[in-house]
Amino acid sequence: MHPPALWDWESGQRVVLASMERPENAAWVEEPHASPDGERVAVLASLEEGAFTALVNGEPWENTFDKAWNPRFSPDGRLTAIVQQDGMWTLAVDGEVWEENFDFLWGTQFSQEGNVIAACMQSGGQYGLCIDGAPWDTLYENANQCVLSADGKASAAVVQLASLKPADLDAFQGGVFGVAVNGQSWGKNFVNCWTPAFDAQGAKVATQVRTSLYDYTIAVDGQTWDENYTSVWEPRFNPATGKAVAPVRVKSAWGMAQDGQIIWEPKFCQCWQQVFSQDGKNIAAIVAPKFGAFTVAVNAKPWSVSFPVVTDLVIGREGERVAALGNNDNADWHVMVDGQTWAGSWDMAWKPVISALGGHVAVKVEKGKRQTLVVDGRTYGRDFDRLFEPTFSPDGNKLLIRAIDKGSFVRIVAEVGKV
Amino acid sequence: MGIADRLIEDVGLRRGVSRLTPEKIEKIVNAVITGETGARLKAYAETCVRCGLCAEACHFSLSHPGDPSYTPAGKVHQTMSVLLNKKGKVDPDFIYGMAQLAYTECNLCRRCVHYCPIGIDTGYIISTVRRICHKLGVTPQYIQDTAHSHSATFNQMWVKDDEWTDTLMWQEDEAREEFPGLRIPIDKEGADIYYSVIAPEPKFRTQLIYQAAAIMHMAGADWTMPSEPGWDNSDMCMFTGDFEMMGRLKRKHFESAQKLKVKRIVMGECGHAFRSIYDMGNRAVGWKMPPVPVIHSIAYFWELMTEGKIKLSKKYPGPVTVHDPCNVVRGQGLHEKLRELVNFLVEGGIVETASNREHNLCCTAGGGVINCGPPFKNVRVAGSKIKADELRATGVKTIVAPCHNCHGGLEDTVHSYKLGMEIKFLGDIIYECMEKPEV
Numbered sequence: 093m094h095p096p097a098l099w100d101w102e103s104g105q106r107v108v109l110a111s112m113e114r115p116e117n118a119a120w121v122e123e124p125h126a127s128p129d130g131e132r133v134a135v136l137a138s139l140e141e142g143a144f145t146a147l148v149n150g151e152p153w154e155n156t157f158d159k160a161w162n163p164r165f166s167p168d169g170r171l172t173a174i175v176q177q178d179g180m181w182t183l184a185v186d187g188e189v190w191e192e193n194f195d196f197l198w199g200t201q202f203s204q205e206g207n208v209i210a211a212c213m214q215s216g217g218q219y220g221l222c223i224d225g226a227p228w229d230t231l232y233e234n235a236n237q238c239v240l241s242a243d244g245k246a247s248a249a250v251v252q253l254a255s256l257k258p259a260d261l262d263a264f265q266g267g268v269f270g271v272a273v274n275g276q277s278w279g280k281n282f283v284n285c286w287t288p289a290f291d292a293q294g295a296k297v298a299t300q301v302r303t304s305l306y307d308y309t310i311a312v313d314g315q316t317w318d319e320n321y322t323s324v325w326e327p328r329f330n331p332a333t334g335k336a337v338a339p340v341r342v343k344s345a346w347g348m349a350q351d352g353q354i355i356w357e358p359k360f361c362q363c364w365q366q367v368f369s370q371d372g373k374n375i376a377a378i379v380a381p382k383f384g385a386f387t388v389a390v391n392a393k394p395w396s397v398s399f400p401v402v403t404d405l406v407i408g409r410e411g412e413r414v415a416a417l418g419n420n421d422n423a424d425w426h427v428m429v430d431g432q433t434w435a436g437s438w439d440m441a442w443k444p445v446i447s448a449l450g451g452h453v454a455v456k457v458e459k460g461k462r463q464t465l466v467v468d469g470r471t472y473g474r475d476f477d478r479l480f481e482p483t484f485s486p487d488g489n490k491l492l493i494r495a496i497d498k499g500s501f502v503r504i505v506a507e508v509g510k511v
Numbered sequence: 512m513g514i515a516d517r518l519i520e521d522v523g524l525r526r527g528v529s530r531l532t533p534e535k536i537e538k539i540v541n542a543v544i545t546g547e548t549g550a551r552l553k554a555y556a557e558t559c560v561r562c563g564l565c566a567e568a569c570h571f572s573l574s575h576p577g578d579p580s581y582t583p584a585g586k587v588h589q590t591m592s593v594l595l596n597k598k599g600k601v602d603p604d605f606i607y608g609m610a611q612l613a614y615t616e617c618n619l620c621r622r623c624v625h626y627c628p629i630g631i632d633t634g635y636i637i638s639t640v641r642r643i644c645h646k647l648g649v650t651p652q653y654i655q656d657t658a659h660s661h662s663a664t665f666n667q668m669w670v671k672d673d674e675w676t677d678t679l680m681w682q683e684d685e686a687r688e689e690f691p692g693l694r695i696p697i698d699k700e701g702a703d704i705y706y707s708v709i710a711p712e713p714k715f716r717t718q719l720i721y722q723a724a725a726i727m728h729m730a731g732a733d734w735t736m737p738s739e740p741g742w743d744n745s746d747m748c749m750f751t752g753d754f755e756m757m758g759r760l761k762r763k764h765f766e767s768a769q770k771l772k773v774k775r776i777v778m779g780e781c782g783h784a785f786r787s788i789y790d791m792g793n794r795a796v797g798w799k800m801p802p803v804p805v806i807h808s809i810a811y812f813w814e815l816m817t818e819g820k821i822k823l824s825k826k827y828p829g830p831v832t833v834h835d836p837c838n839v840v841r842g843q844g845l846h847e848k849l850r851e852l853v854n855f856l857v858e859g860g861i862v863e864t865a866s867n868r869e870h871n872l873c874c875t876a877g878g879g880v881i882n883c884g885p886p887f888k889n890v891r892v893a894g895s896k897i898k899a900d901e902l903r904a905t906g907v908k909t910i911v912a913p914c915h916n917c918h919g920g921l922e923d924t925v926h927s928y929k930l931g932m933e934i935k936f937l938g939d940i941i942y943e944c945m946e947k948p949e950v
Contacts, residue, residue, distance in 0.1 A: 120692055123699055159680065161697060162738070196673035198738060214673045236664070236672050236740070252663075259656040259884075261523055269663060284662050286759075302662070305753065306646065323755045343546065362797035364762075384799030401802040403769055422774065422803045440701070440772055458701075 094168035094206065097486050099129045101505055109133050109149050109501040121147065126480040127165045130494040130503035134171050136160050146173055146187065149501075153187035160184070162198065168206030174198065183211055183225070190225030197222075201240045208244025212236070220275060221247045228275030235272070237287060241294025248273045248297050250285040271299050271314070278314035285311070291329035298327035298336040310338045310352075317352035325364045332372025339363040339377065348377065348392070356392040363389070369411025376414045378402050388416050388428065395431035402428075404443040412451045415444035427455050427466060434469045445481060450488030452508050456481060467491065467511040484508070513580040514589055514608040514616070521886045524610050527649030531603040539646045540599030548639060555631045556595055559584055565633065568626035570872045571616055574896035581894075583623040583633035586612055590640045610649045613640040615887040616894065619750070619878035620837040625870060634878075638752070645752030653884030657747040660710075662756050665763050666743035668710035676738045678713040682720045686728070690948060693728040695720075698771060699735035705773040705803070706736050707764065709745035709781050709915055716915075719779060722942040726812075729945060730820040734777070741767025744778050746787035750879025754795055761792030768803045775804040777811045780936050782836035782914035783877060790842065807839050809913050812937055813848040816855050822946040829859030831935075832905040834921060835871035836914035844869065853911055856940050864901040872898045874912070876920025891920065892927045899928035910934045 100106075108131060114121045118137040125134050134148045143156035146163060148171060157175035164172050166185075175184045180193035183200065199212040213222045218231035221238050234252035241247070254268040267281035271288050284302040291298075298312045307320040310327045319340075327338035330350070340349040340358070347358030348366065355375075356363070362380035379389040386402035387395045399418030407414050418433070419425045425441040427434040438457040445454045454467045456479050464475040465482055476495040483492040491511060493504040544552070565583040566572045572581040579585045590609045593601060601609075619634040627633075644650055650658075660669045676697065683695040696702065706727070712719045727734050736742060741763045748756035768776050778784060788805050806814075815821045833853055839845045846868040853861055866872045875895035880887070902910065902924070910925075910932050912918055918934055925932050 120694070122694075122696075161680075196677055198673060198676055212672065214671075219671070219673075234664075234671055259522075259652050261526060261652060261655055261659070264656075264659045264663075305648070308755070323758075380797040383794075383797055386797070400799060421800070440774070442772060 094129075096129070096483065099492065100131075101485050101490050101492075103490065103505050103507055105502055105504045107500050108503050111150070112496060112499050112501060115147070115150070118147075122163075124478070124496065124501070125163050125165055125171075126494040126501070127169045127171070128167060128483065129169055130492055132165075132169070132171070133501040134163060134165070136163050136173060144175070146171060146184075153184070155184065155187050155189070157184070162200055164200050164202075166202045166206035166209060167204065170206065170209075172200055172209060174200065174211070183209065185209065192222065192225045192227065194222070194227075199238055201238065203240060203244025204242040205244075208240065210238070210240045210244070210247055212238045212249070219251070220272070221249060223247055228272070230272070230275040230277075232272065237285075239288050239290065241290040242292060243294050246274055246290060246294040248288045248290065250288060250299070251277060253277060253281055265305065267303075271297060271311075273297055278311075280311070280314040282311070287326040289327055289329065291334055292331040293334075296329065296334070296336075298329060298338070300324050300327065300338070308341075310336055310349075312336050317349070319349070319352045321349075328366055328368065330372040330375075331368055331370055337366060337368075337375065339366065346379070348375070356389070360389075362386065365405050367405055367407045369407055370409045371411065374407065374411035374414075376405060376407050378405050378416065386418070388414060388431075390414055395428065397428060397431060397433050399426065404441075406444050406446055408446040408451060409448055413446050413453055415446060415453050415455075417441045417444070417455075425457070427453075427457075429453050429469075434466060436466065436471060442481065445484065447484035447488035447508075448486060450508070452484060452488055454482040454484065454491060463495075465491075465493065465511065467508060470511060472506075472511050512578050514612040517890075518608060518611060519615075519886050519890065521611070521651050521883075523650050523652030523655050524607055526652075527610070527644075527647060528603045528607045531606060531647060531649070533600065533602055536601055536603065536606060536647065537599040540594050540601075540643055543639070543643045543646055544594070544599075547642065552591075552636065552639060555636055556592065558629050559587070559631055562628065564626050564628060565623040565631075568623040570618075570622075570875060570897050571894040573872075574894050581616065583617075583627075586617055587633060587636050591636050594640075594643070606644070606647060606649050609640060610644040610651075613637050613644060614651050614654065614750075615880055615883050615890050617878065618837070618873045618875060618880050620873035621841050622837070622870065622873065624841075641750065642752035642754065650751050651883040651887070654747055654751055654879050654882040657882050658751045658753055658756065661746070661748050661760055665740035665760060666710040667745045667747055668714045670710050670713055670743075672740065675713055675742060678717060679720065679736060682717055682724060686721050686724050690725055690728050693724060695724050696735045697738050701772050702733050702735035703774045704732055704734035705768040705771060705776045706734050706779070707742055707744040707768075707776055708779040709784055710743045711915055712779065719936065719938055722938040723779065725942055725947075726815070726821070726938065726945070729822075729947070730815050735771060735773065737767045737771060739767060744776075744784040744788055745781065746784060746792055747879055747882055749787045749791050750783070750882070757787065757792045758795035761787060762796050764788065765793070765798075765802050773803065775806055776801075777806045778808065780808045780913040780915065780938060782838035782842075783879070783916060786838040786842055807843070807845060808937060809839060809845045809849050809852065812941060813852045816852055821855075821941060823856070823944045824946045825944050826858035827856055827909075827940045827944050829857040829909065830862045830907050831857050831859070831909040831911050832862050832864055832902065832907050833867070834864075834874060834910050834912040834914075834917055835868060836912070836917050837871070837873050837877055839914070840871060841869055846871075849913065852937065856937075856944060857911075862905040862907050864905055866901060872901060874898065874914075874917040874920035875924070876916045881916055881919050888923065892923050895920065895924040896928070899924050899930060902932060903928070903930055908932055911937065911940065913937045
């Protein structure tokens with residue numbers, strides 16, 4: 093069911109599937125996946141007779157396959173899996189397969205609403221994307237780092253535009269890689285391209301490029317910035333202004349540039365993973381003011397707290413909250429919100445979730461193999477065998493908790509103030 | 512004698528040198544020395560007293576007795592010392608020889624650090640020479656092609672995204688014939704272990720993936736392998752001197768593991784990748800230590816052994832000798848765990864080579880030397896004569912070498928010096944000797 097406003101937001105717990113036990117006819121079942129609305133839980137199962145299928149709330153798909161992998165629920169609640177039959181691969185969506193088959197398929201992606209499904213494909217040694225089953229008209233010797241626009245109407249990938257003979261240094265350094273959008277190459281060759289990204293409207297694409305072994309910059313729709321840098325990281329478009337923003341390294345220090353102009357002074361040992369508020373006025377990024385000490389900077393100003401490792405940076409729609417995780421040695425995880433560290437340390441923590449309204453923050457955490465939530469700094473009173481990512485109601489007042497509890501899949505709607 | 516007397520034609524070196532001018536050389540040499548080095552290089556340059564003790568450290572030197580140009584101090588004398596003394600005012604022909612020496616006559620093995628009375632790390636100095644060579648565009652053809660592959664595919668052997676996952680599935684299928692129900696869990700979020708390998712495994716050593724899956728399966732490990740790039744932990748950019756790409760590769764690798772929320776990374780039997788992950792690559796992007804703990808296979812198998820999770824149906828017939836990979840022995844001190852493990856696995860124990868543990872002689876393939884390819888194979892094999900002598904003296908038929916490049920180098924050494932020895936990974940022996948299900 094989609095959108096989230098239509099989900100069941102009645103407070104309380106409901107058992108969706110009483111037993112997650114492996115059925116007798118299954119040789120094994122794989123890891124569970126929960127639908128966004130928490131109404132379904134799915135696992136891939138290898139049946140005793142050798143075929144694969146998906147069990148959705150315990151019920152098998154009508155179709156079985158020689159192989160199945162990469163199960164994913166789309167944002168609009170459809171279960172997808174990449175499946176193989178008679179040696180050819182395709183995508184099964186709620187058990188029904190695309191008409192097209194491919195030599196290989198991987199990297200399922202969804203538009204923001206989930207109405208468009210894409211995947212990377214290879215057939216006959218030619219590579220590209222397929223959108224809802226339809227491959228690009230033009231395919232390439234290689235295509236990777238595939239990306240879909242938010243509305244799903246555009247897709248892009250880094251593509252190989254010419255063949256390389258073995259160990260042909262001149263050809264490689266002359267540039268054989270580029271970016272194709274909807275299958276059409278920009279017509280510009282680079283030594284390397286990395287992490288193409290769409291703007292909010294799906295109209296422009298920015299990518300990291302290397303124009304020689306030593307010169308890094310950003311290209312937008314094929315046009316490089318005027319400036320070169322000793323390195324760059326992933327460009328992102330400011331959702332309000334449409335300008336491309338990327339971390340850049342000048343000599344040996346990292347800062348941030350926008351359309352080729354420095355906007356954060358290069359003074360960091362590291363700077364990456366920038367995010368924007370919807371109004372474009374706030375930019376946050378993970379930075380290291382000094383070697384081995386990472387934190388978050390908001391509009392170039394670093395927080396005072398630091399950890400050896402910082403991950404999972406998020407920002408609220410209005411920029412009212414910025415949250416990230418810090419850890420020591422991939423254990424001893426802490427939640428940081430707006431520069432303050434919440435009480436509590438965890439064996440593992442997952443990306444914080446910020447409510448669309450109200451500025452609430454929820455984080456899935458784990459300690460001693462048990463998983464629970466921390467919401468606005470308070471630890472939920474229950475723990476579970478396994479939790480899925482929490483979701484706030486559109487008004488920010490309730491929280492959907494999807495969990496496996498004592499072998500059952502349960503769906504809990506809790507009031508945020510009572511968590 | 513010196514490097515100028517033994518130049519070898521290489522497409523990459525010749526191509527690079529042909530584009531140089533004295534002005535460009537001077538500019539780049541001084542930019543690297545002033546911008547990227549500091550007290551460490553200055554201290555090394557000013558404190559070496561040419562005592563010659565390092566001559567006893569280097570396998571190239573020991574394999575070429577009486578030729579000081581192969582000693583660590585001699586190598587520095589022919590490269591960095593010239594750059595420093597002449598303040599970068601050298602000609603392109605000099606750069607050719609300097610690059611050939613730096614890439615093919617030093618394995619960056621750091622054995623010489625142990626023999627130098629003042630602890631000079633010649634490996635660091637030669638790495639800096641390589642960094643200058645990279646900036647000058649003078650790198651051997653084959654290792655540069657490997658660096659290109661890293662940049663385009665995030666693995667060292669041009670393995671495409673589908674080929675990787677397809678190989679995992681193929682090995683899983685094969686292994687299920689022998690181990691019913693075995694899985695290679697792809698992209699399993701929250702697994703205890705992220706298992707990483709180097710690209711030669713999917714390319715032509717697929718049995719190692721099979722064996723690792725079998726061992727994980729029988730040990731009951733909670734593990735995963737990623738479907739996306741980042742799976743290759745190797746790093747020839749570290750050895751060409753492209754430190755920007757080195758950092759990019761390690762970011763990709765660690766973020767791949769972080770994305771899956773694993774507890775730790777267990778890496779296959781590779782030495783240089785450990786150096787990149789545990790020391791150089793992680794630090795190139797600002798992490799003081801690996802952001803996700805990295806466990807080399809030696810330590811992981813040792814852990815399984817001590818926890819009783821490797822059950823043997825037989826022991827491997829020995830005795831054997833052990834080759835200590837430089838990067839995990841001098842890099843992390845795994846030599847005793849390696850011996851405890853081998854003694855557990857092998858009937859007849861270990862016959863040590865004369866040089867062992869942290870003083871082990873390099874295989875002569877490491878540091879990217881073997882990756883410089885066929886033009887320099889004879890240089891490499893000649894430099895391993897002392898290693899061959901030590902191996903022959905053990906009188907055993909089996910070498911246990913838990914490192915890919917060591918395997919490649921030792922295979923050439925064993926063949927060239929007619930040692931008649933077999934070379935085994937730990938995984939080979941564990942797989943062969945462990946209890947397996949009745950099918």
